[in-house]
Amino acid sequence: MAALTTTFALETQDLTRTFGEGAGTVQALAGVDLAFPRGSFTAVMGPSGSGKSTFLSCVAGIDRPSAGRVLLAGTDVTSWDEDRLARLRRRRIGFVFQDFQLMPYLTAEQNVGLPWRLSGRRPDRARVRGLLDRVGLADRAHHLPARLSGGQRQRVAIARALVAEPDVILADEPTGALDSATARGVLALLRACVDELGQTVVMVTHDPVAAAYADTVVFLVDGRVAGRIEAPTVDAVAARQAHLDEQAVSR
Numbered sequence: 001m002a003a004l005t006t007t008f009a010l011e012t013q014d015l016t017r018t019f020g021e022g023a024g025t026v027q028a029l030a031g032v033d034l035a036f037p038r039g040s041f042t043a044v045m046g047p048s049g050s051g052k053s054t055f056l057s058c059v060a061g062i063d064r065p066s067a068g069r070v071l072l073a074g075t076d077v078t079s080w081d082e083d084r085l086a087r088l089r090r091r092r093i094g095f096v097f098q099d100f101q102l103m104p105y106l107t108a109e110q111n112v113g114l115p116w117r118l119s120g121r122r123p124d125r126a127r128v129r130g131l132l133d134r135v136g137l138a139d140r141a142h143h144l145p146a147r148l149s150g151g152q153r154q155r156v157a158i159a160r161a162l163v164a165e166p167d168v169i170l171a172d173e174p175t176g177a178l179d180s181a182t183a184r185g186v187l188a189l190l191r192a193c194v195d196e197l198g199q200t201v202v203m204v205t206h207d208p209v210a211a212a213y214a215d216t217v218v219f220l221v222d223g224r225v226a227g228r229i230e231a232p233t234v235d236a237v238a239a240r241q242a243h244l245d246e247q248a249v250s251r
């Protein structure tokens with residue numbers, strides 16, 4: 001059976017995550033089946049609280065699903081222990097967090113090189129500099145995060161997620177804190193990761209303009225897949241979002 005699943009960089013089967021117990025139980029994910037082909041760009045959208053961040057965390061192995069499976073390149077990693085998952089994340093997954101998670105005492109350049117250091121390698125300085133240049137921060141390489149704006153910090157986090165050329169890039173609202181010109185630059189960079197390097201990008205966003213950079217948009221509602229759009233346009237995404245919001249209000 002494994003051969004059938006290896007064309008997908010990432011797959012979830014019946015992914016379920018429940019928080020709390022008894023009357024206070026929240027079902028953040030209620031059986032999500034999704035498959036992400038290698039070299040694809042997928043946007044995950046949905047109302048606030050629909051399970052988007054929980055989905056990314058479970059897929060990255062940062063959170064543990066209550067049931068269901070996560071497969072990376074056809075390998076079931078659901079029951080891997082913490083150490084093994086951490087090593088996998090370092091090697092194969094780039095994660096852009098909502099809150100950046102930069103090391104405050106490292107410069108922009110050192111933060112970008114961190115994934116290499118953590119896996120015991122010397123950072124490739126030319127690649128680090130090249131990525132800082134791509135995200136428009138060539139002249140900020142020696143700045144500490146405290147001396148960067150929110151948008152600049154986000155761009156350092158993106159460069160860091162890309163530096164080790166991971167197979168899968170998971171991004172939670174990567175353009176949320178950016179002005180529209182910088183956001184376009186970041187989205188073009190993610191698109192290039194897919195088109196030029198064959199990486200697989202899964203990006204949570206609320207923004208139809210950002211979602212239109214993807215090949216596919218998947219909508220989550222109440223922890224379930226509620227729809228998808230292939231080859232999305234800004235108008236098609238915005239219309240579907242409005243429709244889902246109306247349904248949510250009338251529920």
Ligand SMILES: Nc1ncnc2c1ncn2[C@@H]1O[C@H](COP(=O)(O)OP(=O)(O)OP(=O)(O)O)[C@@H](O)[C@H]1O
Nearest residue numbers: 019020026027028047048049050051052053054055
């Ligand atoms: N650690 C937790 N403990 C309890 N409930 C949680 C926890 N994390 C998430 N939830 C709940 O799970 C549901 C899904 O949350 P999640 O953050 O995944 O949604 P989201 O779609 O990313 O929302 P947003 O767009 O607002 O970021 C919400 O009802 C949330 O309150």
